[in-house]
Amino acid sequence: MTKLVQIVLEHGQYHLREIIINSTHITSIIPDNSMAGLNANGxxxxxxxxxxxxxxxxxxxxxxxxxVGNPDMIGAKTKKVLHG
Structure with missing residues (x-):
């Protein structure tokens, strides 16, 4: 299990929340540049x-x-959990 911070859109506003995911169920991790643009625009x-x-x-x-985090960072967190 891996703890991450998720970006959630609720009622037209973005919020952060901590989540715990099962790393064995991940199929892909890719950059999300649209969120970076939203962040740059406040x-x-x-x-x-x-x-x-x-x-x-x-x-x-x-x-x-x-x-929150780039694919390399998230991949490293999940790999560490998977391989101890």
């Missing part, structure tokens, strides 16, 4: 660095989420 919650990167994570069931 549309995401305060407290995120202007150069913050984001990733879209796809799971085996087809569900997708957007998490």
């Amino acid at each position: 549309k995401l919650p305060e407290g995120l660095h202007e150069a913050q990167q984001f990733s879209k994570i796809t799971f085996t069931n087809g569900k997708e989420i957007v998490a």
Whole structure:
């Protein structure tokens, strides 16, 4: 299990929330440049660095989420959990 920070859109506003995911169910992790653009334009919650990167994570069931961090960082976190 891996703890990440997810970007969630609720009622027209973006929020951050911590989530715990099962790393074995991830099928892909790709950069999400559209979130970086929203962050640069001040549309995401305060407290995120202007150069913050984001990733879209796809799971085996087809569900997708957007998490704070670049694909390499998220991949390293999930790999560490998988390989101890």
